[in-house]
Amino acid sequence: MTEMPTGPSHKSTDLATVTYVHGAGPATKTSPGPAAPALGGTTETTDRAAVVESARRVLEGTVTPAPAEVEKVDIDLDAFDDRPLIPAWAKTPEGWAMYSGVVYRSRLRAYRRWVRRQRTDRGHAAQFKRGARRVQDWVTGFEGIQTQALAHQAHVAAKEARAAARAARYTPSLMKNKKQTALREADRTQTVAMQAVNAHKQAKNYRRKLRALRAGAAYGPPLTAISTGYMGAGALGATAGALATFAGGAFAGREAITEETDWSADWRSLGDGDPMSAPMLDEVFRRAKVIGADETLHMVQMPMLDARGAWSAVIDLPPGIPAKKAMRAISEIASALGVEDAQVNMVKTKGKGARSGRLEIYVAKELPFTENAEPGPLLALEAATNFWGRIAIGPDVRGLAISISVVERSGLVGGEPGAGKSASGNVILLAAALDPRVILWLADGKAGGDLEPFRELCEYFEGDADPEAFYEMLKAAVADMRARYALLKKLGKRKVTEELANKYPQLRQKLLWVDELMFYTTDDDFGKKITKLLRNLVSRGRAAGIVTFCATQKPGSDVVDTSLRDLLSIRWALRCTTPEASDTILGKGAAAAGYSAKTIEPEMRGAGLLWAEGSNPVLVRADYYTDDQVELLCKRAYDLREAAGTLPEGPKTLADQLRDKGEADADVLAVLVDVFNAYDQEAKEVDATGEVDWLPGTILVDALKAAGLDITPEKLARLVVREADEKGKRVWEDSPSALNGYPLKAVLRAVQSKYGLTA
Incomplete structure (x- = not known):
């Protein structure tokens, strides 16, 4: 670009700006003349004079420019203008769209960072809940307390009016003074009761109106925003209205409600639904006074859930603390975990790797053994x-x-x-x-x-x-x-x-x-x-x-x-x-x-x-x-x-019990018992009151030989010892003389003394 005067003798100086466009041809005169090469190209020394002459003619105005045909070429978007490092494509529609997207994303990220920097207590959802609660409390107001007090006063006044009216009705007319007094009291209490009832009705109407006004002021804008957005832009508009409502509620719930700042904000337990973790077990054992405030447990097996939904873990207590100390504090540990004592089960580990301070703790999800038992x-x-x-x-x-x-x-x-x-x-x-x-x-x-x-x-x-x-x-x-x-x-x-x-x-x-x-x-x-x-x-x-x-x-x-x-x-x-x-x-x-x-x-x-x-x-x-x-x-x-074949045979007779002993003397005594029973049953057949309590020795010896037991009278006498008064002779049935014999009680005495059995 060159600035020069348009003429040598003009008073005013007009500057002409000449711009050489890349690819355009040089200006020409009305008469044909040599064309100057484009600037920026490579020229020889012999062509430079022609170029200078052409420029002089243009500056002097002696050459009338003719319309030049400009060839349309593609713009190189990687080219730069006079501003440093700004590509030409930034001014195209695509460049403006890209620039707008960058600005949008950066603003969105900045907004999200701003949201994260806002003070919240337990998250934005809890903040919105607090805001909704505060709005509802504002809508409810305090008029309900006044209305309830007036309702109580109206109830008391009506009760007193009924009592006064009843007293006035049943006061005898003969008692004029008392009758008049009762009537005046009834009128007074009735008037007071009516005033109290009217005051209660007015308070109810006043409360209803105020609540309606506050409800309209609190819930009207959100409902209007959501409904208007839905009618104007459909689901997208309704979503925008809901987000605006959420933002308003979260703004109203910035500050935490006082009653929420309790122990649960700082201390949660397994009974509250929290998962068992190593820090939780540390805190539980500290609160149970099993370990010190600056001591921690060593996790041998990290807490995990089993198929029944119960938590289990294997822990090592700090050195010097035995497992029985923790097992004695099972009630305190259950309390710190927020569960019943029966839900906590702690046992010392067994087998390889067992230690005095190693415990396996198991916490059931529900109280165990309360469900229906499975079939045995x-x-x-x-x-x-x-x-x-x-x-x-x-x-x-x-x-x-x-x-x-x-x-x-x-x-x-x-x-x-x-x-x-x-x-x-x-x-x-x-x-x-x-x-x-x-x-x-x-x-x-x-x-x-x-x-x-x-x-x-x-x-x-x-x-x-x-x-x-x-x-x-x-x-x-x-x-x-x-x-x-x-x-x-x-x-x-x-x-x-x-x-x-x-x-x-x-x-x-x-x-x-x-x-x-x-x-x-x-x-x-x-x-x-x-x-x-x-x-x-x-x-x-x-x-x-x-x-x-x-x-x-x-x-x-x-x-x-x-x-x-x-x-x-x-x-x-x-x-x-x-x-x-x-x-x-x-x-x-x-x-x-x-x-x-x-x-x-x-x-x-x-x-x-x-x-x-x-x-x-x-x-x-x-x-x-x-x-x-x-x-x-x-x-x-x-x-x-x-x-x-092992069913019990029922109560065994004394004879059967003796035979079960498997001894020779027991077999002899069993035969003697059977013989006495046989004679006794025979006697009862003749006389129901009859009994046999003595038998001759010859009959007993013959019965023993018939049973295959070869025993002499002397051996029998040694086995069944008789007392002095039992050795006397007796007459037996048709025998011509008295015979020696044995009483039943002597046989039973021998059975008891030798084998401890009784009839």
Whole structure:
């Protein structure tokens, strides 16, 4: 570009601006002349004079420009103008669109950053809720309080007016002064009541109007915005109106409501629905005073959910803190977790990697053992059970099946009334009944119907709550125990095994079940005797194949002697009313170690702490069988025993009991008892009151020889010892002279002294 005067002699100086456009041709004169090359191109030295001459002619105005044809070329958008680093395409529509998009996105991001910088308490949704609540509180106002007060005044005034009117009506006319006074009082109270009622109505109308006005002011704009937006722009407009409403509500709820700033804002628990985490467990154990304020737990297994929706974790307590300290504080830990005591289960880890301070904590989602029990496994069992193996008891809090072995063991089941002792006992009784090899001896101390379904399967059954009958049962059991040990000595064995029991029917397993032991042991006449025999049976009968189980409500020392209670190795504590009662079942110190049946809730029927195997009790619920299911299983047990030939033969006679001893002297005494019974029955056929209490020795010796027992009168006299007054001779039927004989009581005395059996 060059600026020059248009002429050498003009007074005014007019400047002409010449711009050379890339690609355009040079200006020409009216007459043809040489064309100048385009500026910016490469020219030779010989062409420069022509270019300068052409420019001079144009500046002098001697050349009239002619219309030039400009060739249309594509613009290079990467070219730059005189402003630095601004491409030419920025001025195109595409460039303006891109620039607008950049501005829009940057403004949107700036707006979002501004929103995030705003003060919120628990998020914008909670802020909008507070705003909506504040708006609603403003709409409601305080007029309702005044209206309610006026309503109360109107009610009181109307009540007083009715009372005054009643008094005026029933005041006798003869009492003029009182009548007039009552009438005036009735008029006054009626006027006051009407005024109070009118004031209440006015207050209600005033409240209604104000609320309507405030509701219109509060809810009118949002509804108008949403409806107008919907009619104008459809769903997009309605959305814009809703967002504007949300923004207004959030603005109104900027400040937190005072009543919301409670402990829950800072402290949440598992019971509030929060997931279990390592920080939560740290805080829980701190609040429970198990660990110090500056101590933390070591997570061996991070908290996780199982298939039942319960949380579990394995933790290590800080050094120097034993696991039993945490187990003693189970109530405090449950409180800090926000759940019931029964929902928390803590046990020491077992097996490889176990430590004194390592705990496995399990928190159930709901209170365990409150749902309907699943059908017991015995219902699906078609074959016989094996009482020598493990017995299925029921599930624990995690749903895992728990089983125990009762071989060479004895047990105690205790708990408050209604805790589920009968249902728990059925688990063991049904397992024993369905094994046709097991001999059942049952005693029911409450004379109820719980054990009645098992009566036909029992060899010995005492269902009348008779302490004397139970005492006789225990005597028979002790005698059987002695016979078992005698047979074991002959076989050279120390204890009964499954192989020996299968080979020798006399050594079959025997289950002695005593329900409501308290009734028997507290009897004035037989209580101490029963305790002594039962202690003898529990302490010595295990190796002989006799399993004893006792069930009672409160097995204290006044009910069960401690020397007997300590021998019962399997303990099952159902719900108890006190920790001390729980300790009488599980043992002293169990409650202090964190195992107390007091924590079992009443809704958890059939649940109890079972201490059978291992170092710690386990919370287990016994498998539940209905009455119909118990009868069905007992019928199945009857069929199994009938097929195996082990059904009880009913009460055995004294002679049969003697023959079961398998000894020569017992066989002799059995024949003598049979002979006396035969003569006695023959005498009763002649005379109903007749009886035979003495027989000649010759008749007894002949009967023994007929039975294949070769015994001399001298040997018989040594076996059946007679007292001095029993040796006298008597006349027998048609015998010509008196004969020597034996009285029945001498025979029975010999049976009792030698074998402990009574008629």
